[in-house]
Amino acid sequence: MSALPRAAELGLIACAVCGQVCRAVPGDPRLDGDSVGDAMACPRCGSTLRRRKPQSYARTWALLIAAFIMYIPANVLPIMRTASLNDIDDNTIISGVVELWVKGSPDLAIIVFTASIVVPMLKFLALGTLLVSSWRGSGWARVQRAKLYRLVELIGYWSMLDVFVVALLTALVRFSVLSLVEPLPGVIFFGLTVVLTMLAAMSFDPRLIWDGKDTDD
Amino acid sequence: MTDDNSIERAAPGDGELPQPMVRRRRVNASLIWLVPALAALVGLSLVINNWLQAGPQITISFQSAEGLDAGKTPVKYKNVVIGRVNKIHLSGDRSHVLVNVALEKSAEGFATRDTRFWVVRPRIGLGGVSGIDTLLSGAFIGADVGDSTEYEDDFKGLELPPSVNHGAPGRSFTLHSDDLGSLDIGSPVYYRRIQVGRVASYELDKDGKGVLLHIFVDGPNDKFVTRSARFWNASGVDVSIGANGLKLNTQSLATVLAGGVAFQDPPGPHDSTPAPEDNAYQLFGDQTTAMAPPDGAPHYIRMRFEQSVRGLAVDAPVEFLGINIGKVASVRLDYDEKTQRFPVLVGAVVYPQRLGAAYDKLEALAKAHGENPDLSQLMGHLVEHGLRAQARTGNLLTGQLYVALDFIPKTPKVAFDPAAKPLTIPTVTGSFDKLQEQMAGIVDKLDKVPFDSIGQNLDQTLVGLNRTLKQVNGQTLPALSDTLHGVQRTMGTANETLAGDSPLQQNLGATLEQLQRMARSLRVLTDYLGGHPEALVRGRQADPKPAEPKPVTTPAALSPAQGSKP
Numbered sequence: 001m002s003a004l005p006r007a008a009e010l011g012l013i014a015c016a017v018c019g020q021v022c023r024a025v026p027g028d029p030r031l032d033g034d035s036v037g038d039a040m041a042c043p044r045c046g047s048t049l050r051r052r053k054p055q056s057y058a059r060t061w062a063l064l065i066a067a068f069i070m071y072i073p074a075n076v077l078p079i080m081r082t083a084s085l086n087d088i089d090d091n092t093i094i095s096g097v098v099e100l101w102v103k104g105s106p107d108l109a110i111i112v113f114t115a116s117i118v119v120p121m122l123k124f125l126a127l128g129t130l131l132v133s134s135w136r137g138s139g140w141a142r143v144q145r146a147k148l149y150r151l152v153e154l155i156g157y158w159s160m161l162d163v164f165v166v167a168l169l170t171a172l173v174r175f176s177v178l179s180l181v182e183p184l185p186g187v188i189f190f191g192l193t194v195v196l197t198m199l200a201a202m203s204f205d206p207r208l209i210w211d212g213k214d215t216d217d
Numbered sequence: 218m219t220d221d222n223s224i225e226r227a228a229p230g231d232g233e234l235p236q237p238m239v240r241r242r243r244v245n246a247s248l249i250w251l252v253p254a255l256a257a258l259v260g261l262s263l264v265i266n267n268w269l270q271a272g273p274q275i276t277i278s279f280q281s282a283e284g285l286d287a288g289k290t291p292v293k294y295k296n297v298v299i300g301r302v303n304k305i306h307l308s309g310d311r312s313h314v315l316v317n318v319a320l321e322k323s324a325e326g327f328a329t330r331d332t333r334f335w336v337v338r339p340r341i342g343l344g345g346v347s348g349i350d351t352l353l354s355g356a357f358i359g360a361d362v363g364d365s366t367e368y369e370d371d372f373k374g375l376e377l378p379p380s381v382n383h384g385a386p387g388r389s390f391t392l393h394s395d396d397l398g399s400l401d402i403g404s405p406v407y408y409r410r411i412q413v414g415r416v417a418s419y420e421l422d423k424d425g426k427g428v429l430l431h432i433f434v435d436g437p438n439d440k441f442v443t444r445s446a447r448f449w450n451a452s453g454v455d456v457s458i459g460a461n462g463l464k465l466n467t468q469s470l471a472t473v474l475a476g477g478v479a480f481q482d483p484p485g486p487h488d489s490t491p492a493p494e495d496n497a498y499q500l501f502g503d504q505t506t507a508m509a510p511p512d513g514a515p516h517y518i519r520m521r522f523e524q525s526v527r528g529l530a531v532d533a534p535v536e537f538l539g540i541n542i543g544k545v546a547s548v549r550l551d552y553d554e555k556t557q558r559f560p561v562l563v564g565a566v567v568y569p570q571r572l573g574a575a576y577d578k579l580e581a582l583a584k585a586h587g588e589n590p591d592l593s594q595l596m597g598h599l600v601e602h603g604l605r606a607q608a609r610t611g612n613l614l615t616g617q618l619y620v621a622l623d624f625i626p627k628t629p630k631v632a633f634d635p636a637a638k639p640l641t642i643p644t645v646t647g648s649f650d651k652l653q654e655q656m657a658g659i660v661d662k663l664d665k666v667p668f669d670s671i672g673q674n675l676d677q678t679l680v681g682l683n684r685t686l687k688q689v690n691g692q693t694l695p696a697l698s699d700t701l702h703g704v705q706r707t708m709g710t711a712n713e714t715l716a717g718d719s720p721l722q723q724n725l726g727a728t729l730e731q732l733q734r735m736a737r738s739l740r741v742l743t744d745y746l747g748g749h750p751e752a753l754v755r756g757r758q759a760d761p762k763p764a765e766p767k768p769v770t771t772p773a774a775l776s777p778a779q780g781s782k783p
């Protein structure tokens with residue numbers, strides 16, 4: 001079965017905002033968004049017309065790398081200080097998980113571990129895989145990869161769990177001498193990591209998965 | 218709207234699709250790479266910052282890691298956190314723990330050779346409570362930095378907090394003592410019962426024959442430690458029953474419990490310039506010995522007593538004319554073959570320096586005479602002049618004896634060997650023994666009194682007396698009784714004679730009356746003769762008529778006058 005034609009092959013481009021379909025010269029670099037110079041705009045709503053998200057690979061890569069860099073201090077630096085009567089405790093993400101596990105809340109430990117360690121790592125891996133495979137134009141498991149992308153977008157927000165925990169505790173636990181919870185710089189880096197991975201996921205154009213060589217047949 | 222509609226309507230037709238507008242791109246550079254660059258920059262700055270902030274890593278060894286917590290326990294200097302414990306692990310031979318501490322960059326100066334580290338834990342002792350705050354905050358490692366600038370990263374932690382911080386105002390001194398007593402690190406040092414310092418550390422002498430104590434006296438009170446200051450152990454209750462009676466000495470209740478050192482200047486003239494740092498002193502056992510004049514070199518003397526010295530104990534005082542100059546060191550029995558007796562050898566330590574000026578004078582005199590100013594020589598002279606040792610009773614209640622060196626008048630001369638070692642002082646019997654001797658002498662003399670003959674004579678005398686008394690009773694006394702009767706009679710007669718109603722009395726009264734009448738007549742006669750001396754010749758003449766009374770104004774007044782006329 002021969003491949004169905006793509007919009008670009010037919011010289012068509014749809015406005016991402018109002019859905020207006022325009023006729024465009026196939027392969028016009030001004031529609032790729034990567035070109036230097038002029039850009040095309042929707043004749044109806046005036047928003048920029050693009051075949052794919054502009055500089056999707058570069059942006060995703062850049063944001064992903066930035067997120068990864070931020071992920072290092074997020075894990076190394078302590079994210080939270082809990083000071084109780086006789087004890088000041090600075091916890092990094094991992095030490096917090098370990099403490100939860102040791103102190104008998106393995107369920108909570110698993111949740112925090114999943115949200116703070118597994119999910120971000122998963123996002124790095126997933127986005128990296130998507131980027132590399134799409135860039136190489138691989139036709140391998142395109143449907144699964146598309147699902148993976150949707151998953152990555154979906155779970156993005158939930159990675160903020162740790163930040164929420166710290167923010168909530170900081171706001172709630174303020175009994176000065178008796179006990180105190182303070183955010184430490186690690187949480188900022190962790191937040192940045194989550195935001196950057198979300199941005200990376202957003203800047204990835206899933207249509208790129210379907211570009212390249214067709215190996216369906 | 219109409220445009221839209223027209224477009225939509227035009228849509229179905231192929232080729233009627235609108236062309237996109239062309240718009241100038243304002244920015245075309247790929248700025249997105251700034252994000253990872255920025256992230257990298259932040260990460261890098263973190264790393265650099267961390268690297269710059271990181272101070273030296275040091276290792277401190279402790280006996281135990283009690284209270285220490287890796288990653289938490291801070292290292293503090295003057296309650297400022299200068300580092301944190303990184304890691305705790307056992308040493309290779311498991312004898313102690315090695316604590317890895319990451320010092321802060323600003324605390325680099327603490328990684329020097331003479332910095333001291335110790336664990337501050339709550340300590341409750343008799344001297345007070347310290348580190349109470351660590352009950353809540355947990356133990357921490359205290360640090361005290363020294364002067365050294367030599368880098369060092371391997372330390373041996375102190376088990377006890379140092380009692381003196383480096384650079385604290387004040388001075389430290391060294392005390393020599395026979396034993397530690399109840400003193401400990403941190404024991405107070407008192408001056409006039411005010412705490413001015415504490416014991417910093419102690420150690421055994423190198424030869425093990427004493428204890429070396431290091432004390433620290435806080436400024437500004439360290440100026441009271443003079444060159445001639447005397448230190449004594451003020452701890453405990455000092456109860457002693459000696460020849461001087463019962464003595465009880467304490468400093469304060471705290472020192473009784475926890476021990477302490479006190480110091481003061483000796484009375485009298487002394488060098489009161491403040492002592493230099495680390496000046497060494499002797500630590501005396503009590504205040505009395507501390508305040509005693511300096512003993513100087515001890516001299517050993519020996520005395521040989523021929524009588525029992527029950528009550529003479531080791532440490533009993535040796536007095537010279539009432540001044541304590543030493544103490545008995547040993548009391549031993551000897552055996553004399555010749556006399557078959559057991560003399561007692563008493564060894565004593567004397568400090569001639571305690572005689573003070575007297576000894577100095579003696580010395581000077583000996584020198585002036587070109588003699589060896591040695592104690593043995595001096596003693597030789599004194600013995601010549603009658604110096605003898607005597608065991609005397611110091612306390613009648615307890616029977617304690619002391620040795621008195623005194624000049625005994627009229628003692629027989631004895632041979633004295635000034636070269637003998639130890640010097641042997643001739644003795645005389647003690648006062649109590651002397652008393653016994655005197656009593657014996659009295660008894661002897663009493664024995665010589667001829668009580669028998671005295672009794673016989675007395676008996677004879679009494680027999681004679683008895684006879685005499687019988688004679689008196691039988692003869693003399695009845696005669697006397699008769700005589701007394703006679704006397705009584707005589708007295709009765711006399712009484713009767715002299716009684717108021719006796720005839721004698723009445724006669725006497727009549728006689729006296731007659732005599733009185735006669736005297737009156739005589740007076741009348743003399744009066745008449747005085748007026749009329751011619752009567753002696755002519756005899757008595759008739760009396761002249763009385764003169765006519767002068768007429769009176771009233772007959773009433775006249776008649777009584779007529780009437781009154783004889």
